[in-house]
Amino acid sequence: MGLHLRNKTTEILRLKSELKRKEKQLEEKSTEVMNYLYTITHELKAPIISIRGFSNILHDYHKQSLDEETKHYLSRISDNIDKMERLIDDLAKYSKINVHREECEWTYMRDIIDDAIANVRYLMVGKAVRIDLNGIFPSIFCHRLLMASVVTNLLSNAIKYSKKQGEIVIEIGYNDSELFHKFYIKDNGVGIPSNKHDQLFEVFKRLHDNKHIQGSGIGLAVTKRIIEGHGGEIWADSVFRKGATFYFTLPR
Numbered sequence: 001m002g003l004h005l006r007n008k009t010t011e012i013l014r015l016k017s018e019l020k021r022k023e024k025q026l027e028e029k030s031t032e033v034m035n036y037l038y039t040i041t042h043e044l045k046a047p048i049i050s051i052r053g054f055s056n057i058l059h060d061y062h063k064q065s066l067d068e069e070t071k072h073y074l075s076r077i078s079d080n081i082d083k084m085e086r087l088i089d090d091l092a093k094y095s096k097i098n099v100h101r102e103e104c105e106w107t108y109m110r111d112i113i114d115d116a117i118a119n120v121r122y123l124m125v126g127k128a129v130r131i132d133l134n135g136i137f138p139s140i141f142c143h144r145l146l147m148a149s150v151v152t153n154l155l156s157n158a159i160k161y162s163k164k165q166g167e168i169v170i171e172i173g174y175n176d177s178e179l180f181h182k183f184y185i186k187d188n189g190v191g192i193p194s195n196k197h198d199q200l201f202e203v204f205k206r207l208h209d210n211k212h213i214q215g216s217g218i219g220l221a222v223t224k225r226i227i228e229g230h231g232g233e234i235w236a237d238s239v240f241r242k243g244a245t246f247y248f249t250l251p252r
Helices: 002-065 070-095 108-120 144-160 192-199 218-228
Strands: 105-108 129-134 141-142 168-175 181-187 234-238 244-250
Touching: 002 070, 070 218, 105 108, 105 144, 108 129, 108 141, 108 144, 141 144, 144 168, 144 181, 144 218, 144 244, 218 234, 218 244
Parallel strands: 129 168
Antiparallel strands: 105 141, 168 181, 181 244, 234 244
8 A cells, every 4th residue: 555655656746747847848938939939020120111211212202203193002001011010019029028926026906907097098088988896806916017918908908899889888806716816807898709709819810800990919919928927817708799708817
């Protein structure tokens, strides 16, 4: 019996060691991919700057001889350069997101929520927006600025993808009955089309095809990377045209 127990203990220790080794390899591979991604974004900057430069030369020095159709195409080129620069900047930002434990601190989640609400005030101008808080929010160990960006992004989406008429109602809540801290942000907006559910947290995937709503479609991917960097999970529950609820967990 004693020998059998020792063998089981030895096997458990071996499996734990193997798991740690695999986790380290995965972390190193992830870092390698992110560094490569950042290098690519840096290399893409130069040709974009050149295209913008030549486009500006054509417009500034030859505009008297250009017909309206050519001016229109130059304007389209300029707009697409702006879009490409935003995509590259967002991709660079995504590649540099890392949650280091030494940069984390104990922070009241309510303070983070208050910061996030302040960050989206400009989106509420001219709109009827009500934000309800539900629950007693705990103190969490996190990177405060990154966690504020998570809540800011989710609130921003709730406001941007609201219905055209009626009051925008957003509920921010906390559930302390779970093994993890569980938070949610619920809205009464347009919801998420069923064909987009599997793509929600992918890079450059937009919730809707509305061209009037600014954004590159990287916000939720960044949010997912931050939450997972803290050891948590994030997911969504939504019915099209009936609002959406985003949940995320954090370790206790």
